[in-house]
Amino acid sequence: MTTKKEKTSREKLREKKPKVLDKILAHEHEQIPRIQLQWRTGKGACNFSCQHCSVKDVGNNKELITLDDVRNLFQQADKIGISRMTISGGEPLLFDLDTLVEAINPKLYWIQLDTNGWLLTKNKAQHCKDIGIDVIAPSLDSLNFEEHDAFRNAKGSAERVIKAFDIIQELEIGTFVQTVVTRTRLYSEEFIEFLKYFNGRGIGVFVSFAKPVGSFAGHFEEMVTKDDILYFEKLEKEYNCFSHLTPGYGINLERNCVAGKNIIGCSTDGSILPCIYHYMSIGNIKEESFIDIYNRMRKLNIYNYNTCPMADKTAGFVEKYVAPLYGKELPVSYKELLTEGDFD
DSSP, rough: OOOOOOOHHHHHHHHHOOHHHHHHHHTSSOOOOOEEEEEOSSSSSSSSTTTSSSTTTTTTTTTOHHHHHHHHHHHHHHHHOOOOOEEEEOOGGSSSHOOOOOOHHHTEEEEEEEOOTOOOHHHHHHHHHHHHEEEEEOOOSSSHHHHHHHHHOOOOOOHHHHHHHHHHHHTTTTEOOEEEEEEEHHSEEEEHHHHHHHHHHHEEEEEOOOOGGGGGGGGGGGGGGGGHHHHHHHHHHSSEEEEEETTTTTOOOOSSOOBTTEEEETTTTSSSSSSSTTTTSSOOTSSSSSSHHHOOOOOOOOTTOOOOOTTTTTTTHIIIIIITTTSOBBBBEEEOOOOOGGBB
């Protein structure tokens, strides 16, 4: 059943971006993914050096996609009903957002911008809103500012994030906070206070469970378990917090892995990733059509879990499909990792 909040959001979308709402309504009983565009990563594409960075080594040694590639990607995505996308990086506020958003076509997409918040000024936030960005989602990883700054290797960054939320709310731009949660943090008093603080400001909390990739590769000790995820589901009932496993957008879905179903990634080299944290390419938009790649991806059966297999150490997925990627140039083609039995 569509919630009152979702109905209000759809009414606003009808006024602002009617073509986006038309696509949502046409596919509201299907799992149609959003695309996370990792436009630029690596050196020069970010002003931080975060301890948990998951994309710093992905696609940087390969030919980068162009604006024409982006334009072609989202023209094809529109034809199959994709209506939502996220601009990620790196740090998107370092990018030429005008040309990038134009290539995506904001009339056809609900657009989220991920940011570390450091560079967000009132003028930049207003400009993002003016060019068609619907949501600005900064990241904060602790209310203990010293812990966050150390985690992000950027002194003063926590204070800037809080100021970024002040700006976003003043300009009435959609927002939520993104935060990384390890197993230890999940049960901490700090995390509960974190939820209370942002909920008190009317801001939802998106939780990304720690995954053993990128700078966190091999850190299996901080992965969650199925029981930990069940505990988080209890927190969802008390606080406005959610994860990739949380059903949303007014669609009644079972809690399951969203890879290839509710979110897919496009890395900076044009590789399509069924999971934005699993650096296995199912095809490259510079080499074949996105629609052909998408149809291949929909036949994958390796993500059929009722948990997040990238974060849940009890799932057994990491050992089979993630650890073999360690030490290789990323992303790795599915042809090197999968067999015919991994497709339906």
